[in-house]
Amino acid sequence: MKKLMRGLRQFQENYVPAHKKLMSSLAKGQSPNALFITCSDSRVQPELITQAELGELFVIRNAGNIVPPFGATNGGEGATIEYAVKSLNVDHIIVCGHSSCGAMKGLLQIGKLEEKMPLVYNWLIHTEATRQLVEDNYSDLEKTDKLDMLVAENVLTQIENLRTYPAVRSMLHRGNLSLHGWIYNIHDGRILAYDAERHAFVPPFEDPGKEFSHGNGASQMPGEDRLARQQAQRIFKGSY
Amino acid sequence: MKKLMRGLRQFQENYVPAHKKLMSSLAKGQSPNALFITCSDSRVQPELITQAELGELFVIRNAGNIVPPFGATNGGEGATIEYAVKSLNVDHIIVCGHSSCGAMKGLLQIGKLEEKMPLVYNWLIHTEATRQLVEDNYSDLEKTDKLDMLVAENVLTQIENLRTYPAVRSMLHRGNLSLHGWIYNIHDGRILAYDAERHAFVPPFEDPGKEFSHGNGASQMPGEDRLARQQAQRIFKGSY
Amino acid sequence: MKKLMRGLRQFQENYVPAHKKLMSSLAKGQSPNALFITCSDSRVQPELITQAELGELFVIRNAGNIVPPFGATNGGEGATIEYAVKSLNVDHIIVCGHSSCGAMKGLLQIGKLEEKMPLVYNWLIHTEATRQLVEDNYSDLEKTDKLDMLVAENVLTQIENLRTYPAVRSMLHRGNLSLHGWIYNIHDGRILAYDAERHAFVPPFEDPGKEFSHGNGASQMPGEDRLARQQAQRIFKGSY
Amino acid sequence: MKKLMRGLRQFQENYVPAHKKLMSSLAKGQSPNALFITCSDSRVQPELITQAELGELFVIRNAGNIVPPFGATNGGEGATIEYAVKSLNVDHIIVCGHSSCGAMKGLLQIGKLEEKMPLVYNWLIHTEATRQLVEDNYSDLEKTDKLDMLVAENVLTQIENLRTYPAVRSMLHRGNLSLHGWIYNIHDGRILAYDAERHAFVPPFEDPGKEFSHGNGASQMPGEDRLARQQAQRIFKGSY
Incomplete structure (x- = not known):
């Protein structure tokens, strides 16, 4: 203190x-331009990462950067999204997950949470789609890779959930709103952004210096050190 | 973008x-030391205000820095609080409201919100205690002063609501957790902290320079320019 | 019959x-002066205990004298509290627990209830804060002492929960309402009242006759016969 | 105090x-023999009315002696009923309404309550069946008679609601439980009990003395002074 x-x-x-x-x-x-939805994790500071000034980012933060589907809860997420879209007219909504996310680790061992942390358990049900997708399709991955996968798929699940909100859907229809899915690597500060056309999380711009570059864009994929290149690519294609 | x-x-x-x-x-x-609960407002950056490094603050942000009472919702607030207290063992929880809060403005004209922004309307019901307290006791205040009052009482309402969470109540009993109520002034960056003994929001430390000081501590009370000194004092006594 | x-x-x-x-x-x-919230237990008769005439006590009775936090349920407790405070303008709300409470016994073995008595199980979730506090801090107590502790802490949990109700919070702010926590001993009819300043449950008045007195006030603490004096004192300090 | x-x-x-x-x-x-469900009203003391000793009556009290249908809420009523039936094995459940009930007065002017007392409003929705029955069938009654009617029909609505609880239904099937509907007159202390065969609320025994008797049983019907005999009888036939 x-x-x-x-x-x-x-x-x-x-x-x-x-x-x-x-x-x-x-x-x-x-009059912020973007709504930034990210995790409560102390290692993720949205305004630091984006070097945003006061007034630039409207921010939602909760454990796991989860957006419950419309109607599934009466918590703060829906109200804050509605306010951002209808009252502040933001042009962008960014959902930003991050590596080593504690909430996603919880998803890996959800059974143990019910008794120990019942509120976290109930909260993670809102991203059950993530857990099941990874369980059904990537159950053979090792724990670390599965966690990377959960982080990535969780971002895409929340993008889908965002689309269920009346205000979001209406603005998307009008072409006045863009949705973005990002992953922040807490180890080296790099961001990967979801590219819907390439169905992959990719660096949003050319990597600036060699210190963090391995010579080509795809090298930023988490898990590349541990996974075969093809496997890593498959992982980060996501479910779109 | x-x-x-x-x-x-x-x-x-x-x-x-x-x-x-x-x-x-x-x-x-x-291993953050504090859970910082504040508004999504783009003019409030918790880590900037406290000059916190990466890793220091676990953060919840939603419209109006509201904490629904335990059991009132299955949104992210309760889960994130539970995780912060039980898994991260934070020592402090800070609820930080701010001047000119859009959610509190909504509370001033709640009737108009039901149709226009139904999710915001439902969300603000979790701080109905704030609205009713101010309506019952300060209905004669002018709009700007009433807004200041709502901001201050809203912080105290959330402190009450925090106490209903099992994990919070258990840690409070043990003496391992402290709750703090702050108000951030977006105009001059000053913080007022709730002092339970004095039943008032007061500056948490001696004001550093004359530029932001009016010569004594009490001068930081929001509304002082518009209200008689005694009235301003009465307002910030809060309801504890 | x-x-x-x-x-x-x-x-x-x-x-x-x-x-x-x-x-x-x-x-x-x-025009009753007090709202008396106590257990449905047949051994607790609020008007007998207080020798109240017809018209003096407005009464809520349910299993465990539980007050769900505001918004956590749409049962009768909140509505009856609202009516008592807003329509009848009661000056006092007394939450009165009692020794050997069946609901608190249920809390001791909550796991067994989910299947056998699902409604009781769900109901006790509203006082999960009590269960967790005692489990976290007094897991080494013997069963009888743990039960005494649950009874005492449960009363304090409900006082916390009461504070989340808009009508209660507004009247507290105005100074027109007092909250009281009592424990009734079904064995000898004695009452202990929570004293916030001393952080302890104490007799509300000097004990009248020697038949029920052990010579000093603190002797009324439940568990005194079984516990070391210091331990009993610590127990009834509560979590305020 | x-x-x-x-x-x-x-x-x-x-x-x-x-x-x-x-x-x-x-x-x-x-080991109480009966569960007594009555209003929080300070003028109704179940143990006084029935001269019950400690240990004889298990008691639920809320505004309007309402029992929400099974599944409609997670408040204390269902849990307490479940406990009484499954754990205490009570033989009788008595729902006891009373004349001049404030909750029933609220039902007469439900529209005004939504803003003023939202929790009471939401609570009375659980007895909407009562309001609608009286509105549909007795809209031409004067206010006082309509109130008497609401009180009587409300008791019968709660008897129906009681039947929706799994534990109650099972015990009724077994023949181990009886349900009783009573009306208590706060003016003269007389009780009327619902007689299913006669489809009427009648005195449960011969009236003891002439002071409160008008010479025959039916004279205890509320409204008899104001209503034609046939009308009063029709009213108290209830909806069974």
């Missing part, structure tokens, strides 16, 4: 005086 | 190389 | 003629 | 010493 207090002070001493104009302007109202 | 892509690239070119050690270490696991 | 019929007749022959004035007056309307 | 404290003391000074044997015996366990 002391460190947080020190942080608050630093923020007020350094950041605020340097951004008075921006903050004054934002006090009149926000 | 272009700006976000540029941000991703900057993050990888600048931040990542400079934080390789931290990121490698975090790849092994997270 | 014959005994009940005999009772009805006695009531009409003896009580009614002697209380004609009171009953006539009450026929015009009720 | 002072009066309650005085009552507690009187109870301990007078009642407890005179009933030590009974209380000691009951501390070993309860």
Whole structure:
């Protein structure tokens, strides 16, 4: 708590005086361009990853970046999506999963959760489609690869779930909204974005420096070190 | 979207190389000290406000920083709280509201929302205690002051709601968990923290510089410019 | 049933003629001063325990004197609380648990209930906070002491749950409502009341006669006969 | 509260010493013969009305003595009924309504409740069958008579609802359980019991004294002073 207090002070001493104009302007109202849905995980900071300024990202964060299908719950996700789309008119919704996700690890051993963490257990039912897809089609994968697969498929499940919301569906129909699926690698900070045409998660731009590049785009696929190239590709084709 | 892509690239070119050690270490696991529950509003960035590093804050964000009472919903809030408390053993839970909150504005005119934004309407029922308290006790306030009041009381409502969660109640009993209520002022970046003994929202530390100080602690009360001093004090006494 | 019929007749022959004035007056309307929430247990009679006349106590009784958190159910508890606070303007709400409570015994062996008594099982989920607190913190207690602990903590859980109701929160804010936690000992008829300042359940007044007194106030703690004095004190400190 | 404290003391000074044997015996366990379901109204004291001793009546009390149909809610009513029938093996369930019931008055003007007392509104939906029956068949009655009718029909609705509970249905089938519908008159303390064969609410025994008798059994019908005899009879024939 002391460190947080020190942080608050630093923020007020350094950041605020340097951004008075921006903050004054934002006090009149926000008009973020994107709704960013990601995990509560402390290693994922949406505004840091995207270097977003105050006012740029409207953010939902929960365990597992899950969006329950419309009507399945009366929690905050649906209300916040509705507000973002209908009141703020965001142009983009990004669902961003991440490697080593604790919620996805829970999905791997869902049976143990029912008694120990009943609320987490009930919550993960909203992404049961992910669990079953991976169980049905990739049950032979090793645990680490299966986890990568769950992370990737979970992002696509939430994109589908997003489509079930009336406000989202209406805006998509109008062509005023784009949905994006991302995976963030907590180890090296790289992002993979789902490419519907190529049915694969791919780097959203040319990799900047050699330090994190292995010479070609596909090298960013999680699991590449452990999996045969073809297998890794298959994994990241996703279920679309 | 272009700006976000540029941000991703900057993050990888600048931040990542400079934080390789931290990121490698975090790849092994997270152990955040606090669960930070705040609004989806794009003008509130928890890690910026607290200058938190990767790995320090576990974060829930939804419209209005609302925590439905235990059992009232099967949304992500309860599951994420349970995970934070039982699996990550966080020591602190901070509920952080903010000035000019759109969800609280919705609460001011809840009747209009039922048809226009039904999910937001249903979501705000979880903080009906806030609406009713302000309506019953401060119906004579002007709109801006009433909004400040709603923001403050809403934070306290969520603290009450947090206490109904089994995992939270058990850890509170053990003395291993502290609950904190904060209000963030989007205009000047100042934080007020709820002080249960004084029954008031007060600055959590001495104000650093004169630029943001009016000479004494109580001056940070939202609404002070518009309200008589005594009235502002009464408002921020909260309902504890 | 014959005994009940005999009772009805006695009531009409003896009580009614002697209380004609009171009953006539009450026929015009009720204005009870307190809402008394207690268990359905046949050994707990709220009006007998408090020697309350007709018209004095508004009463909720269910298995385990449980108050589900606001929004967690659409049963009678919330509606009756709302009516008591908003329409009858009661000044006090008393939650009164009791020793040897069958519902709390059920909580001790919750696993066996799911199949055998599914409605009881689902009902006890509303006081899961009690079960978890005791399991996490007092798993080493013997069964009888654990039961005493569950009874005491259950009362405090319901006080927490009460605070989530909009009508209750608003009246608490105004200072027009007090919440009380009591434990009734079915063996000797003694009451312990929760004292928030001392964080303990204590006798609400000096014990009247030596027949039920052990010479000092703290002796009324349930479990004192079985537990070391310090242990009994620790138990009844509760989680506030 | 002072009066309650005085009552507690009187109870301990007078009642407890005179009933030590009974209380000691009951501390070993309860075996009530009947489940008594009645209103929270302060003017209705089930144990006083029936002159029941400690240990004789298992009691549910809520606003309007309503029993939601099986599956309609996860509140305390169903759980308490299940416990009474399956664990305590009660032989009788009595649903006891009463004259001038506030919940039934609410049913008369249900439209006004939705905003003012939303929880009461939602609760009364469980007895919508009562409202609709009276609206459809007795819309021409004056307000007072309609209220009497609602009270009577509400008792019968709850008897029907009781029959929807698995545990109740099974015991009824076995012949081990009887259901009773009573109406308590708060003005003169008289009880009317539903007689299924005569399709009418009638006094459960010969009226004891002339003070409360008008010379024949049917005279106890509420509304007799105001209604034609035939009309009153029709009203109290109920809907069975």
